[in-house]
Every structure is written in C-alpha cells, then in structure tokens.
Amino acid sequence: MKMVFRWFGEGNDTITLDQVRQIPGVEGIVWALHDVPAGDEWPIEKIMEVKAAADRAGLHLKVVESVNIHEDIKLGLPSRDTYIDNYKKTIAKLAQVGVKVICYNFMPVFDWLRTDLHKETDDGSTALFYEKSKIENIDPFELVKQINENSTLTMPGWEPERLQYLTGLFEAYRGVTEEDLWENVKYFLDEIIPVAAEHDIRMAIHPDDPPWPIFGLPRIITSRDNIRRFLQLYDSPYNGITLCSGSLGANPGNDIIAMIHEFAGRIPFAHIRNVRVFENGDFIETSHRTQDGTVDIAGIVGAYHENNYEGFCRPDHGRHIWNEQCRPGYGLFDRALGIMYLWGLWDAYSRSARMERKVNER
Template structure:
C-alpha cells in the first residue's frame, strides 16, 4: 500500500506540501491541473512543472485525480472522437512524466452531490451530508448556487464552472439517454483509450457515482457490484480498473465494501477510504475515519485490502472540519491526517497479525 494525499495546488489549497510531508507514512500526493478546461490537452510542460514542485517537497506524483471526461463523450455525440483524441494525448503526456494511474468518473452533469457542506455534529465539528428529500425538492440551478455560497471561498472539485454554466441545457440533452446508453458510451471511450494505456503503461481507474443512485433523473452506471463487474468485463483489460471509494459505494447499505474489495481487488488501481453514518433511507453524513464513529467497519475494509494483496495507491478521503480549520469542504488537513494515521495503524496491526 502506498499512502497518498489529495492536493489541489499551491494556489487552490489551504494545505501545503510541507504539511502533507509531515504526515507519518505519506509517500506522495494526488493532484491535477485545475486550470485546463475539460476536453483540452494537458501540456506535458505544465505536468512536468507540477511534478517537479511536488518532488522538490520530497513527495511523489504518481496518481492524477482527475482528467475529467467531456460531456460529449458521455452523451455519445459525434464530436466525442475529437475529445477522446485529446484525452489520449493527455494520457501520453502524463505517462511521459511518470504518472501511473488516472482517476476519473462517468457521472452525467454533476460530480459528487451533497445537500449540506457544513452540517454541525455533536462534537462541534462540521461535515458534509446528504438528504435525498432536500435534493429532490431543490432546483438544480439553486443547488449549484448554494454550493458556491457555502464552499468557504474555495472551488469545489468536480464542479468546474465551465461544465455547469449551461446546466439546464446539458440536463435536457440527457433526457433520452438511458443507463444502457451511458454504459455503451463508457465502453466506446474505454475501448478507444486502452491501446494508449497499454503503450504508455498508465492505468484508468473509474470512480463510483456519489451517491450511487440516479440524481434528478440522470442515469448513473457505477453504483455497485453488478455494474462494476460489467464495466471490467466489457473492456477486459488490466489497464481498465477501479477507484474503489468506500464512502461513495458505502453510502448505499446494499453495497458490502469489503466483499467488493475481495471480488475486484486485482483491478483496484486506486483506493479512497473514508467513513459515514447512515441517517435513514437516502440520508447520510460523513464522519471521522474511526469505525465506531460511523456505519462502515474500517478494520474489515483494510483487512480486505490486505487479504487481496493490494499494493496500489490509497488515500484518506473526505474529512470533517475540526479545530477551527477553514478549508475546502471535505479537504482540510487535520481530520484527513488523523484518518491517514488511523489507516496506517490498522495496516500495521493487520500485517503483524499475519506474521
């Protein structure tokens, strides 16, 4: 297991590389070029600059999260081939700078979704929460505006302005797109990029939908065991793999996260580990990583990774805002650093139990 930490860049993150370096067991960061519009080629020189900045801090850059997929690819429009060619050029440029894994998602229009970015918990910390009834009663445009107002002045990953500028029009384009259509468009994309991945030794790792069910009538196809298996089988190539996010998949109680890890372990190229608490049907809030603070058993999750021989990249995922920290929702320093330490402790204990 290689422990990494998500970092949004010097100008877009409240957390510094020097602070990340001080977290015990941290080997590198997961980052991206935040200023490249979706669909455009990432210049190798800019990738190199980012890598050098991270390397100079004593950390590695081996995973990119994310090279976002242009909406035309998801919709299956004729223009998709142009954007796929750009994506392949980006993959080549990333591989040339030593990148091994690209995390991406195939969620239409919206990326992850929450109803509250700062729900206060009993201990005084704040966290992100989801309430399906609130989502269903809220106009999508209003939701985007509220997210922007409550993001502590930070941009939100997966909520790039250019993707959401014409929200209503994009949503209308999906009215005739079924889950079967979306899955077919994902297959088309993966079949097109796999030769580039093989030639350049760079893996694709699809992130689960968050939450893993349809939103505003939009189809979602990365939600649980059956469609994870379908995605891996329809393009049966070791370079086509998963970002297994315990929080995204685990927000549906029907998903047995340790069992998913054991079934798909060899195709898990990247792991996000976090915890959450079920608050009722279609309702949950994120918690500390500690098993007793949430509904997911982090010991069993890490044991499943160990039993599967996992040797990929893993990062502590969303944290609460604690100790007065002001940061991008879910991505402060303190709670994620505690999460990393807790995960490392579990890993050490499991390793020694087996020796």
C-alpha cells in the same frame, strides 16, 4: 498499500506540500490541473510545474485525480472523437512524469452531490451532508449556486461556469438511459485503454457519488454487479476502478469487503472513508474510525491486507475540525488523523499475520 494525499495545487489549496510530507507514510500527491476545462489537452508546461513542486517536497505524482471526461463523450455525440483524442495526448504527457494511475468518473453533469458542506455534528465539527428529501425537492440550479457561494475555493465538479451550461446539459441528457451510458463508456474504453496500456498507466473509474440516479440523470457505477459488468467491458488490468468506500457505502446494500475480494487485482487506487447512513436515506461523512460510521473500515483495510494490496490509497473526505479553514471535505487535520487510523489497522493486521506465521512454523 502505498499512501498518497489529494492536493489541489499552489494557490488553490490551504495545505502546503511541506505539511503533506510530514504525515507519516505519505509517499506522493494525488493531483490534477483543475484550471484546464474538461476535454482540453493538458499543457506539458503546467504538468511540469506540478512535478517541480512535488520534487521539491520529495513526493511523487503517480496518481492523477481527475482527467475529467467531456460531456460529449458521455452523451456519445459525434464530437466525442476530438475530446477522446485530446485525452490520449494527455495520457502520453502524464506518462512522461511517471504517472501510473488516472482516476476519472463517468457521472453525467455532477461529479458528486451533497446538500450541506458544513453540517454541524454533536462534537462541534462540521462535515459534508446529504439530505435525501432536499435533493428530491430542490432545483439543481439553486443547489449549484449554494455550493459555489459556500466555498472560497474552486470545487471540482461544481465550477461556477457549469451554471451557465446547466440548462443545455439537462436538455441534452433528456431521454438518455443507463444503457446509453453503458454504450458510451464502452466506446471510451475501447479507444483509451490501448493507449493507457501502451504508456503503462492504469485507468481507474470512480463510483458514482451517491450511487443512485439524481435529478433524472442515469448513473451506472453504483454496485458490485455494475462494477463487474464495467470491468468485463474491456478485460484488461489497465481498465480498473477506484474503489471508494464512502461513495459506495452511502448505499448500505453494497458489500464493499466482498468487492475488494472479488476485484482486488483491478483496484489500482483506493479511497477509504466512512459515512453514517440514516434510516431515511440521509448520510453524513464522519471520521475514518469504524465505530463513528456505518461503513466497516476495519474490515475493509483487513480485506486489502488479506489480498496483499500494493496499490495506491488515500484517505478521502474528512471533517472540518479544530477551526481549520479549508476546502470542504479536504482539510489537513482530519485526513491526517484518518491516515494514522488506516496505518494503525494495517500495522495491526501485519503484526497478526507475522505472529500467525511464527506459530505455524513451530
């Protein structure tokens, strides 16, 4: 397991790379060019700027999250070929700086969804929260407005400029079904995976967050069966998944441990985080500690260890603790605590395995 840490760039993150490199076991950053619109080719000059910053801190930049997919690709419009061509050119440029994994998603319109960015918990910390009934009754335009008014930094998937296009996007998706989305993602894979393989970069789709349709928009990367179907669309080690325990864990019916055992060879990138799911369908993000949420984090790390996982891993969203002023879900303190919890589990499993081998050798 290779530990990495998501970083949003100089001037767009409250966390410095000097702080990141002090977290034990962190080898690299998970990054993106967040100011480049979806569908545009990434400029090599900006890529090299991130590389220079990572080099100064002694961190690699082998994992990109995300090279976003233009909506025309998801919609299957004739213009998609232009945006796919830009995507191919970006892949080639990222290979020049040693990128090995590209995380992306195929969620229509919204990359993720919460109703409260700072829901207060019993211990005084705050966390990202999803209130099911509110989603069922809120105007999505109002939700976008609330998200942007409550964050001083840009929120990937919730950029202010999306608001002006929201009406057109909802209209464009009218009548688009899950099967349409499956056809369009297959078209994308058929074009992209050969290029990714040529440059030795593994594509890793992120599950839908949350893993069910919202506002009438279809979603397809939601379950074990759907992940299996997705991987069969293009059967190649370069077509993989970013297995996110938090996104999939919002649905208690998802057996994430079983997914790890089945798909281990196709998981180049793992997001590990915990959520507590309530009986009414609400959920809140918690610390990474197993007992604090509904997701069996200890079992998940054990499954990765049992499969000798050598891919990249990062702690996902954290709470906001100790009065830290930070990007919602992406502070330093709770994610660093999460890393140490994950390492503690990993080290315990490693020690147990060594002891078992010694007993068997006697």
